[in-house]
Amino acid sequence: MAKTVLEFERPIIELEQKIEEMRRVIDDLDLHDEIDALEKRVNDLRASVYGNLTRWQKVQLARHPDRPYTLDYIKHMTTDFVELHGDRFHGDDHAIVGGFAKLDGKSVMIIGQQKGRDTKSNLFRNFGMANPEGYRKALRLMGLAAKFNRPVITLIDTPGAYPGLEAEERGQAEAIARNLFEMTRLPVPIIIVIIGEGASGGALGIGVGDRVLMLENTWYNVISPESCSSILWRSWDYKEQAAEALKLTAPDLLAQGIIDRIIPEPLGGAHRNHVEAALLLKTALIEELKPLRAMKPDQLRRNRIKKFGQMGEFNT
Amino acid sequence: MAWFKRSKSNIEGSSTKREVADGAWLKCDHCGEMMHQSQLGAALYTCIHCDASFRVSAKQYIDILLDEGSFKEADRKMTATDPLKFRDSKAYADRLEATVRSTGMFDAMRSGMGKIKDVPVSIAVMDFGFIGGSMGSVVGEKIARAVDRAIKNKCGLIIVSASGGARMMEGAFSLMQMAKTSARLTLLHDAGLPYISIMLDPTTGGVTASFAMLGDFNIAEPKALIGFAGPRVIKQTIGRDLPEGFQRAEFLLEKGFLDLVVPRREMRDTVARLLVHATAA
Ligand SMILES: [Zn+2]
Numbered sequence: 001m002a003k004t005v006l007e008f009e010r011p012i013i014e015l016e017q018k019i020e021e022m023r024r025v026i027d028d029l030d031l032h033d034e035i036d037a038l039e040k041r042v043n044d045l046r047a048s049v050y051g052n053l054t055r056w057q058k059v060q061l062a063r064h065p066d067r068p069y070t071l072d073y074i075k076h077m078t079t080d081f082v083e084l085h086g087d088r089f090h091g092d093d094h095a096i097v098g099g100f101a102k103l104d105g106k107s108v109m110i111i112g113q114q115k116g117r118d119t120k121s122n123l124f125r126n127f128g129m130a131n132p133e134g135y136r137k138a139l140r141l142m143g144l145a146a147k148f149n150r151p152v153i154t155l156i157d158t159p160g161a162y163p164g165l166e167a168e169e170r171g172q173a174e175a176i177a178r179n180l181f182e183m184t185r186l187p188v189p190i191i192i193v194i195i196g197e198g199a200s201g202g203a204l205g206i207g208v209g210d211r212v213l214m215l216e217n218t219w220y221n222v223i224s225p226e227s228c229s230s231i232l233w234r235s236w237d238y239k240e241q242a243a244e245a246l247k248l249t250a251p252d253l254l255a256q257g258i259i260d261r262i263i264p265e266p267l268g269g270a271h272r273n274h275v276e277a278a279l280l281l282k283t284a285l286i287e288e289l290k291p292l293r294a295m296k297p298d299q300l301r302r303n304r305i306k307k308f309g310q311m312g313e314f315n316t
Numbered sequence: 317m318a319w320f321k322r323s324k325s326n327i328e329g330s331s332t333k334r335e336v337a338d339g340a341w342l343k344c345d346h347c348g349e350m351m352h353q354s355q356l357g358a359a360l361y362t363c364i365h366c367d368a369s370f371r372v373s374a375k376q377y378i379d380i381l382l383d384e385g386s387f388k389e390a391d392r393k394m395t396a397t398d399p400l401k402f403r404d405s406k407a408y409a410d411r412l413e414a415t416v417r418s419t420g421m422f423d424a425m426r427s428g429m430g431k432i433k434d435v436p437v438s439i440a441v442m443d444f445g446f447i448g449g450s451m452g453s454v455v456g457e458k459i460a461r462a463v464d465r466a467i468k469n470k471c472g473l474i475i476v477s478a479s480g481g482a483r484m485m486e487g488a489f490s491l492m493q494m495a496k497t498s499a500r501l502t503l504l505h506d507a508g509l510p511y512i513s514i515m516l517d518p519t520t521g522g523v524t525a526s527f528a529m530l531g532d533f534n535i536a537e538p539k540a541l542i543g544f545a546g547p548r549v550i551k552q553t554i555g556r557d558l559p560e561g562f563q564r565a566e567f568l569l570e571k572g573f574l575d576l577v578v579p580r581r582e583m584r585d586t587v588a589r590l591l592v593h594a595t596a597a
Binding site for chain 1: 391393394395396397399400402403404405452453454456457460482484485486487488489490491492493494495496498499500501502503505521522524525526527528529530542543544545549550553554558562563571572573
């Protein structure tokens, strides 16, 4: 499945291909010992590469063009998906998708940013960068979830809210702010999952909820390493340092008390096996939803205010 | 978030002083007219020719809004820690220490209780002079506490914003202050108490995209730059020049995101009138 190969993935992929070739000719030649040795080598290599990824390498994995996106997770995790469109005011933003689907046989509202896989679909999806109508569509769909008493699951994968002229004219800031406010008040459970990139206010705009989960190879922070580099180092060349300084990976955010749980990915990353990645996420979502379904609206709201209220470090 | 570039309209900025030979005359960035420094105080640090506002400290703005001597500051010495041990060309801890020393403030916001024409208010005012008015954990916590004080005292809340956005040296903590402040404001809403958001030049990024845009009344000073993305980033994205007046207060009023654009000298009266409409029996 991996069509794009990152620099640090190359030795592993090459070994895997070699083993694959040897398997194909195995009937003709006695290659069992050699294959076993290669298998061991590739396993060791996987453990050392994926066990020691730098923060920047994790950012690269989070952006891997073969990674599953929102609609892939919906396809592999749910049934009976009905996509719903439009904010009923300006238009339909293709950078945010959403609709009702059945997870483990029960209706849920799933909303997420959607990236494209090639130039054409990326232009259609605006690279997963939403305009105000995207955030307003998301809020409208959450309102439907509240009306029909269904939990909300949001899947975050965005390089940021779109910094365009029309986005400003239509109130990008107001749209995001309104979502933060209204998501706090939503009377049904909300689970947030970072499935790829979680950049800044554009990510947080669908990111307030009862539980916040991150997939293993994702990042979530106030700014991208590149933009941070350009502002603080005044050069685009310090993205690796910026990624280290920002402490933006899933283990970082768990240690900071900002997320609740890390969802494991298939070995080598979610892009290596979409079906398995979706199954791992689905299992976690079912577990997390169970206790939340029992909670009353007021309890959910109070807990959200408390949860986010505890975030921050200061001396008095 | 370009807080390192001092604006020419910052009256405390070195660039203004350099431009002005004897240090006593200032040139307005907006209309180009000159005025003497001695005229500024009486004009509440606005241009006497065109009403454009110069940047002032949080304390100066508190004095402009509140009844004289009524301000009781809370959490004055709340300071940022450096949870990420953040370092770019400089360590965040050193940057903080130097800024505290040079500004005499402890972070980018001052907050407390006060009165406007005898009506009690909970107030929180940002200071652009402190690391570009950036929002980190201290600003978030001060806003949360200002909301709590308004509810406890059953009074209105005023937040005056002047900020380049979230403080990136606090990483995800700074991002979460957007959620923290917006979530806390729901309590004020449920208590039926008014929130007046005043936006000064500039109010951008995560501050605009959270508490600043959530006022029951959104007010800005004339010509204040207000937006989510900064003009430089937008220009890069779309690859052409931005129209005249884009992202200025008057533009946002026209687009429907502000209730009012109010010159600084009328701000106190306007706020007082709104408080009466929203809280008096
Ligand atoms: Zn002027």
